[in-house]
Amino acid sequence: MSFDFIPDSVSNHTNVYDVLKERGFIEQSTDEEKIRELLQNEKVKFYIGFDPTADCLHVGHFMQVIIMMYMQKYGHTPVVLIGGGTGHVGDPSGRSDMRQLMTPETIEHNCKAFKKLFDQFLDFDEDWKYEGNDGVFSPGHETKKPEPGKAISVNNARWLLPLNYIDFVREIGSCFNVNTMLRAECFKQRMEREGGLTFFELNYMLMQSYDFMVMARDFDVKIQFGGNDQWSNIIGGVELTRKKVGKEVYGMTFALLTNSEGNKMGKTQKGALWLDAEKTSPYEFYQYWRNVADADVEKCLRMLTFLPMEEVKRLASLEDKEINKAKEILAYEVTKLVHGEAEAAKAQEAARAAFGGGDLSSMPTVDFDSSKLAGEGMGVVNFIKELGLVPSNREGFMTIEQGGLKLDGEKVTDKKLNITPETFNDGKLLVEKGKKKKIVVKLV
Numbered sequence: 001m002s003f004d005f006i007p008d009s010v011s012n013h014t015n016v017y018d019v020l021k022e023r024g025f026i027e028q029s030t031d032e033e034k035i036r037e038l039l040q041n042e043k044v045k046f047y048i049g050f051d052p053t054a055d056c057l058h059v060g061h062f063m064q065v066i067i068m069m070y071m072q073k074y075g076h077t078p079v080v081l082i083g084g085g086t087g088h089v090g091d092p093s094g095r096s097d098m099r100q101l102m103t104p105e106t107i108e109h110n111c112k113a114f115k116k117l118f119d120q121f122l123d124f125d126e127d128w129k130y131e132g133n134d135g136v137f138s139p140g141h142e143t144k145k146p147e148p149g150k151a152i153s154v155n156n157a158r159w160l161l162p163l164n165y166i167d168f169v170r171e172i173g174s175c176f177n178v179n180t181m182l183r184a185e186c187f188k189q190r191m192e193r194e195g196g197l198t199f200f201e202l203n204y205m206l207m208q209s210y211d212f213m214v215m216a217r218d219f220d221v222k223i224q225f226g227g228n229d230q231w232s233n234i235i236g237g238v239e240l241t242r243k244k245v246g247k248e249v250y251g252m253t254f255a256l257l258t259n260s261e262g263n264k265m266g267k268t269q270k271g272a273l274w275l276d277a278e279k280t281s282p283y284e285f286y287q288y289w290r291n292v293a294d295a296d297v298e299k300c301l302r303m304l305t306f307l308p309m310e311e312v313k314r315l316a317s318l319e320d321k322e323i324n325k326a327k328e329i330l331a332y333e334v335t336k337l338v339h340g341e342a343e344a345a346k347a348q349e350a351a352r353a354a355f356g357g358g359d360l361s362s363m364p365t366v367d368f369d370s371s372k373l374a375g376e377g378m379g380v381v382n383f384i385k386e387l388g389l390v391p392s393n394r395e396g397f398m399t400i401e402q403g404g405l406k407l408d409g410e411k412v413t414d415k416k417l418n419i420t421p422e423t424f425n426d427g428k429l430l431v432e433k434g435k436k437k438k439i440v441v442k443l444v
Helices: 016-022 033-039 058-073 106-123 165-171 178-183 186-192 201-218 228-245 284-288 292-303 311-318 320-339 341-355 382-384 395-402
Strands: 026-030 047-051 079-083 130-132 139-140 152-155 220-226 251-253 365-368 405-406 430-431 437-443
Touching: 016 026, 016 033, 016 058, 026 139, 026 228, 026 284, 033 152, 033 220, 033 251, 047 058, 047 201, 058 079, 058 201, 058 251, 058 292, 079 106, 130 284, 186 201, 186 228, 201 220, 201 228, 201 251, 201 311, 220 228, 228 251, 284 320, 284 341, 292 311, 292 320, 311 320, 320 341, 382 395
Parallel strands: 047 079, 047 220, 079 152, 220 251, 365 437
Antiparallel strands: 026 251, 130 139, 405 430, 430 437
């Protein structure tokens, strides 16, 4: 497998810090100047942690994968930390309630599924292993130095599951001030809500901080990266490593993928936008990016494709109907990266057929008065009844329950979905009831 995802033309910069800055990824860092210098002068090990909360990665994770791809391109060693240990607790950051607890078997299954997906994007040194570590007083070690520029993968169950609780709270818990912890954004939100925070979840910050300390001590990891919601956990690790190991390590956080309204991107009618074709088809994946708001085109091109910045700026500056060319390129590039060139081409052809004439040119087109969708819009069942696709609300609900309704190729699962002008792509919406009834609805 070739891992030449990122062309040399992606940037004129030679320091990956400047490349990440240019693409708009970097939000906070513990010491900007020192990190930039470190990435300029050394090839370092850095890590990003992924808790196996599902058996697949979604678009939120993909931002972190892209950052690791950039780092690998510029000769650094990505350490993919899979949270087989922390997954037993669950990160409370950004959560309004406690996560559902998973069985050890589910966690193990999800960890293996994650690793398979990472293999698509990163070149791993599969001979590298982490061994030993039987608790706080028994450090582990790497079996060899990783091949230069290759990624390595490690599971924190290796050092978290053998821990003796008394040893852990004496040696690690004594380094954390509870008042300081509760002021952290990740805990503060939960403390203010009804139900609060369990002592069980309070342990998460200690565990993630301990991860950083172990890896800094045992195989010289120097930087931790994460989303903005990880800032408090990262600071905890930097401080713990300094106190217990006497090493200076660094942390950096990245912007979460949000749209122009500040909401997380990657949510569809079905839920998350998954990177697995079995969960989100390449066509649905393509359509999601083809339909982003005009205001989000520049950000998505910048963060999710490896087009040079000059090209990103040129495409983002297109106006009116021309911006749709930029959206097509965005959708094609992101789909190609995740699903390969052949699937991206097939998805693009299918989308063009639906909206550009193609082999669906003989499909009936129905004009629809846009004023009917003013305000909160119209319920999806009323919408398809008005189009004459179902004779009654009851049949409309049954159609959705049986998986028989698609909008722009995506199955509708929410019977209370509201249809608004934003549901339409350039004023058009492909509505499919079953396999035989297909119409293009055009807003007027």
